Amino acid sequence: MSEQNSPHGPLAGLLVLDLSRILAGPTCTQILGDLGAEVIKIERPMRGDDTRGWGPPFLKDTSGQDSGESAYYLSSNRNKASVAIDMAAPEGRTLIQRLAEKADVLVENFKVGDLKRRGLDYDTLKARNGGLIYCSISGFGQTGPYAHRAGYDFLIQGMGGIMSLTGFPDEDGGTPTKAGVGIADVMCGMYALSGILAALHHRSRTGNGQYIDISLFDCQVAWLINQGVAYLTSGDVPGRLGNGHPTIVPYDTFPARDKNFILAVGNDGQFQRFCDVAGARHLAADPSFATNADRVRNRQALVPLLRQITVTRDAGQWICDLEAAGVPCGPVNDLADVFSDPQVAARGMRITVPHPVSGSLDLIGSPLNMSETPVTYRFAPPTLGADTGDILKRHLGLSGDELAHLSAEGVVGLGSPALS
Structure with missing residues (x-):
């Protein structure tokens, strides 16, 4: 990936350092990338984002074999550069600190306290870059009695109440049921994006960055919306209604006769x-x-x-x-119906991008339609470490010899260059 600073998009020129993995953080940073930001995804050498192995299904290479790139990973990592750095190594942490000095936004979802021990926390990096917007995504937030707990989408859906509202009633054989996609993660990513954009506006007026503490649990409680406020208003705990609505009938x-x-x-x-x-x-x-x-x-x-x-x-x-x-x-459409629907085609919700392993790759498009600054699909989800050399040369001025030394020491991973 020889060039990431596309002139297109409302966030063109913005540099995002993405220390997140799984779904909530990557959802947030993928949208930032769609809107034109340069997103540098920091991954562990050899292993990368956990979701790379969350399959099958895996993307097929040009010979029809599994490539090791999971559909899960591909769903939320386009428009990013992959830089493989071992942050357990002092030299690796130094590289990330130097990138953070240049970044506008940093997104991370490590356990509370992990990055402080590595010198990659907000206070440390703020001293190097006062305009940095630093967004921490966690299961339960940086404070409170549950702050130390790990958070997973399924767990959050249960603890945050949405499962108590989803599924058919007990008398109809139903049980509390999670949504079929990681909606707690996705909505957390959306809230994180909103906070980052607001912080960017604040910085444009004051020059100051800030810290954003956002949790899956808080976001799940927030999007209980009408059901949550109905409880707060009446004191009545709502039950499960299957596909019915609590306040609209029918x-x-x-x-029908057939389905x-x-x-x-x-x-x-x-x-x-x-x-x-x-x-x-x-x-x-x-x-x-x-x-x-x-x-x-x-x-x-x-x-x-x-x-x-x-x-x-x-x-x-x-x-x-x-x-x-x-x-x-x-x-009631299944996914084959959805992706063959003429409305999906007309609205550009199924896209095809070039990919260095498979030749091409189908992805879900962005729902954002902007008249003056449309989203762009510049890069497929990167293979692990595909952009390490380019990013460290371009942003930190590392030489080929320095990269070779760091690679030999296992501090960085130099993957195959991605399509540009």
Whole structure:
């Protein structure tokens, strides 16, 4: 990767030092990279980010063999340079300190106290670079009785309450259920990104960097949103409703003749139109179901009646008829359906980038559509240490001989150069 400072993107010219791994931090830094920042991902020589081995599936090389690059790793590491440095070695820590002197942003997700012992904590680096924005991502934050604990997405979903709201009720054979993707990690990465952008704006006015302490647990509690505030308002602990909604009815999956579909009636007018399409005007006229509040109070009576009606037509027919009447509805797609959907293609949510191992690589696109400074897909997720030589030469002025010495000592790993 011979050049990382693309002139394109709203964050072009920003240098990000990424000491994070797994998902929350890499999600944050990938978006910074999409927006034009130069992102230097520091990885352990020989091993790299833990997620490189989290497979199968693994990317196939041009001969059809597993390359060792996992789909998990590929999901959150594009638009970055991989620099392999052993921070357990004093020379390695010095290299990272020197990079931090030049960085605008540093993102890390080590256990509380780990980087302080290595001289890579905020106070130490702030003394070298007063404008540094330093974002620490942890399971439970830098303070509080749980600060020492490790945090994993599944654990956070359970402790943070979202699993108590997800899944079918006990009487329907359900159990508390996690989301099918690492949503606690992803949302933490999003909150971290918001904090970093706010800190950059503050620095543009004052010249001062700052420290950002963000945790998976705090973020999980924050995005309980309406359910969390409903509890704080009423004192009633909400239960699991399967695919139903706590305060909107009907808003659920319903069985059609061939498969389930989604009905999302958001107001009384839409319920009237649904009943017209369904040939069930008597339900719209029933005072027990006249308003949304009535339907919520009487969901146990209404929903079984609706299910008796929806099984009389195929899902496709319901969707066609209801869309024509302006009633929100839709299919329950699997991922094959999603990535073959014409809307996904039209919105650029499936992208293909060149890759040095496989030739090309399909990834999920960015949802950010910006008229003046669009996101760019400049680099595929890098192979381990692919950019070590280029970055250390370009930013720190190391010579070829110095790199060779550091490599021979095991301080750095010099991977194969990436596509540029």
